[in-house]
Amino acid sequence: MYYEFKELLFSPRAFFSKKTGPAFNLLVPTLIVLTGGVFGLITPYVISYFSHEGLAPVNAILPVFAVPLYILGPFVAWFLFSGILYGICKLFFSGTGTFILTLQNTGYAVLPLTIISLVPLIQALFFSKIGEIPGTYDVLILFGFNILSLLFIIxxxxxxxxxxxxxxAITRSRSLVAASVTVLIYLAYHLIVLFVMASRLLS
Known part of the structure; x- marks a missing residue:
């Protein structure tokens, strides 16, 4: 599995050349997506624990309805991204792949997004170790984490x-167009979410 993931991350064209046959397997992509949801679910608890340096009880309590949202949200996004990529490739570029293979390979490709879902946990661990630091360095570190997240999205x-x-079976330039449109939609969604959250905090 390690070597397969290594090829996926660093030699994706070779990896996906092996994933275009009539057979498909959604197990590994499902586990990749599910892992991202689980990380998102436990993040508030870990952040709360380390913000109290382990001396106070964890006070991050999620509403009951939030648990399925954290778990199901990544799956909804997976199907949405797959639909966007499939639609662009089929309608504009005469792509020959099936939706189920698009779903499978889109799921494999979100591995970097699953990895960056660990960033909030790393932030919590990092700041709990270094304690209070000057505001300038605080901002620089947070900025660095955000840049890292953007790079993983790219x-x-x-x-x-x-x-x-x-x-x-489309050209590389056309596949880049399809992927770029999907990434822009992903970024636009997150910007909207951040804007809504900031508006609520300021209101």
């Missing part, structure tokens, strides 16, 4: 491009 876009190139 990395996911690169994997999507390789996946669509092989899945739909």
């Amino acid at each position: 990395w996911t876009g690169y994997l999507w491009a390789a996946a669509m190139e092989k899945t739909h």
Whole structure:
């Protein structure tokens, strides 16, 4: 599995060349997506624990309805991204791949997004170790984490491009267009969420 993931992350065109046959397997992509949801679910608890340096009880209590949202949200996004990529490749570029293979390979390609879902946990661990630091360094560190997250999102876009190139037998330039559109939609969604959250905090 390690070598397969290594090839997926660093030689995606070679990896997805092996994932374009009539057979498909959604187990590994499902586990990749599910792992991202689980990380998102436990993050508030870990952040709360380390913000109290382990001396106070964890006070991060999620509403009951939030638990399925954390778990199901990544799956909804997976199907949405797959639908966008499939639609672009089919309607505009005459792609030859099936939706189920698009779903499979889109799921594989979100591995970098699952990895960056660990960033809030790393932030909590990091700041609990260094304690109080000057505001300037605080901002720089947070900025660095945000830049890292953006790079991993772009990395996911690169994997999507390789996946669509092989899945739909289209040119690399066309697969880059399909992946770029999907990444922009992903970023726009997160900007909207951040704007709504900031508005609520300021109101």
